[in-house]
Amino acid sequence: MQIDWLTVAAQLVNFLALIWLLKRFLYGPITGAMARRERRIADRLLDARHAREDAEAEAETLRQQQRTLDDAREGELAKVHEEAEALRKRLEQELRIEAEQKHAAWLDHLKENRAEIALHMQKRMAAHVSDSVRRILSDFADTDLADQVATEFSLRLASLGEEERLRLELAAVKMHEPALLESGMELASTARGRITRAVHEHIAEGIEVEYRTDADVLLGIRLTLGHQVLEWSASRYLDRIETLVGESLDSAASEAADAA
Amino acid sequence: MQISPDQWILAEWQGTRLNATIAFTWLVMLILTFGSWLITSRLSTGESVSRWQVMLEVIVTGIRDQIAEIGAEEGDRYLPFIGTLFLFIVTSNLLSVVPGYRPPTGSLSTTAALAIAVLIAVPAFSIARQGIVGYLRTYLSPTPFMLPFNLVAEVSRTVALAVRLYGNVMSGTVIVGIIISVAPFFFPVMMQVLGLLTGFIQAYIFAVLAMVYIASAARTQPLPSPDDATRKEP
Numbered sequence: 001m002q003i004d005w006l007t008v009a010a011q012l013v014n015f016l017a018l019i020w021l022l023k024r025f026l027y028g029p030i031t032g033a034m035a036r037r038e039r040r041i042a043d044r045l046l047d048a049r050h051a052r053e054d055a056e057a058e059a060e061t062l063r064q065q066q067r068t069l070d071d072a073r074e075g076e077l078a079k080v081h082e083e084a085e086a087l088r089k090r091l092e093q094e095l096r097i098e099a100e101q102k103h104a105a106w107l108d109h110l111k112e113n114r115a116e117i118a119l120h121m122q123k124r125m126a127a128h129v130s131d132s133v134r135r136i137l138s139d140f141a142d143t144d145l146a147d148q149v150a151t152e153f154s155l156r157l158a159s160l161g162e163e164e165r166l167r168l169e170l171a172a173v174k175m176h177e178p179a180l181l182e183s184g185m186e187l188a189s190t191a192r193g194r195i196t197r198a199v200h201e202h203i204a205e206g207i208e209v210e211y212r213t214d215a216d217v218l219l220g221i222r223l224t225l226g227h228q229v230l231e232w233s234a235s236r237y238l239d240r241i242e243t244l245v246g247e248s249l250d251s252a253a254s255e256a257a258d259a260a
Numbered sequence: 261m262q263i264s265p266d267q268w269i270l271a272e273w274q275g276t277r278l279n280a281t282i283a284f285t286w287l288v289m290l291i292l293t294f295g296s297w298l299i300t301s302r303l304s305t306g307e308s309v310s311r312w313q314v315m316l317e318v319i320v321t322g323i324r325d326q327i328a329e330i331g332a333e334e335g336d337r338y339l340p341f342i343g344t345l346f347l348f349i350v351t352s353n354l355l356s357v358v359p360g361y362r363p364p365t366g367s368l369s370t371t372a373a374l375a376i377a378v379l380i381a382v383p384a385f386s387i388a389r390q391g392i393v394g395y396l397r398t399y400l401s402p403t404p405f406m407l408p409f410n411l412v413a414e415v416s417r418t419v420a421l422a423v424r425l426y427g428n429v430m431s432g433t434v435i436v437g438i439i440i441s442v443a444p445f446f447f448p449v450m451m452q453v454l455g456l457l458t459g460f461i462q463a464y465i466f467a468v469l470a471m472v473y474i475a476s477a478a479r480t481q482p483l484p485s486p487d488d489a490t491r492k493e494p
Contacts (some may be wrong), residue, residue, distance in 0.1 A: 007279060011373035011374075014286070033304070
């Protein structure tokens with residue numbers, strides 16, 4: 001048990017010096033490093049938490065936007081459906097109107113054609129009838145149709161009413177050109193002479209008569225004195241045929257419309 | 261046989277003698293300081309940490325945890341003192357496996373110096389915490405009649421600290437010396453290994469006891485609360 005008090009004092013100083021040295025080189029740096037690391041980890045955790053919160057908020061925003069987009073898409077789809085339906089109806093309506101217009105145009109065209117066809121048929125039938133009648137009269141009765149027509153026209157002039165005869169006379173007096181006589185067939189000279197005599201006898205003496213052939217007159221004779229016209233022809237019969245043809249065409253058109 | 265390294269004079273210059281206790285203490289101080297500087301000069305605060313830094317962090321964290329377990333408030337205040345006590349004693353003791361080395365803790369002068377340091381530190385920390393009046397009041401608690409006993413306890417525990425450490429370390433050295441003279445081959449090695457264990461345990465006991473003394477002195481008089489201060493003013 002020996003205590004060297006000088007050594008004790010030296011050791012005390014040494015110990016205090018060691019405390020200072022270790023505090024300077026060991027505890028300070030180590031605790032500082034650990035504190036910095038803990039702070040850094042805490043900061044990272046905090047950053048991670050913030051990042052996670054941000055990410056969750058962003059995800060929620062994106063989900064919200066997705067829902068909004070879905071809703072908008074549904075709305076747009078419904079709107080497009082409505083527009084398509086409206087367009088379909090409009091086009092359908094336009095097509096219907098166009099079809100109706102075409103139908104009406106076709107009917108008009110048919111009607112026009114009907115008149116043309118009827119006229120054409122009328123002419124051809126008249127030609128046929130006159131030709132047939134001329135041939136029958138020629139073959140079986142030894143009679144010329146033109147001659148018969150001239151005779152008939154002369155008789156008609158003879159049996160004119162007083163009022164009509166006066167009207168024709170007045171017209172004949174007023175006019176300066178020759179009277180025009182148009183027939184559907186070529187008249188023989190005897191027939192022409194008979195008609196000229198009948199005109200001189202019953203309407204106006206000494207009037208000059210000019211003869212022409214016109215297919216439109218149809219089995220008859222038309223006498224034109226200025227503005228006055230006297231006509232006898234088979235057109236009455238042919239008008240009846242035209243009516244029958246028109247009725248046939250109407251029934252055909254209605255059947256075609258029903259089929260369409 | 262030189263029981264104490266104090267008697268081993270390594271150098272003498274103009275009447276000043278350098279004994280082995282001081283020389284080996286300087287060696288221990290150099291190892292601790294240089295080793296710490298070497299490691300802490302390349303400290304990392306990132307994810308990648310060197311093994312040596314991990315070792316130092318484990319040691320420092322272990323000491324802090326021990327201080328906290330003893331129940332001292334503001335444990336970091338005591339870390340340099342308690343930590344240095346432990347590291348100095350344990351390094352001094354563990355180096356005894358080096359041939360030719362004599363642990364400074366085997367000198368009663370060293371252990372006495374350490375015990376005196378504790379003797380000074382206990383009131384110093386207590387006064388720093390609760391003031392001189394508060395500290396002196398602890399000698400009169402629970403009654404003024406306890407003053408002599410408190411004074412005796414203060415001195416006796418300082419002496420006990422010093423003698424305990426000195427006795428354990430010195431006895432280990434002496435026992436090894438005796439056994440070498442009797443059985444020079446196998447038993448001294450075993451005793452050296454045992455000495456490592458007892459040296460570590462002694463360092464731990466010394467540091468823990470010092471901390472207990474400091475903590476108990478600091479806890480004797482609780483800190484005055486702000487309510488108490490305002491109550492005393494009128």
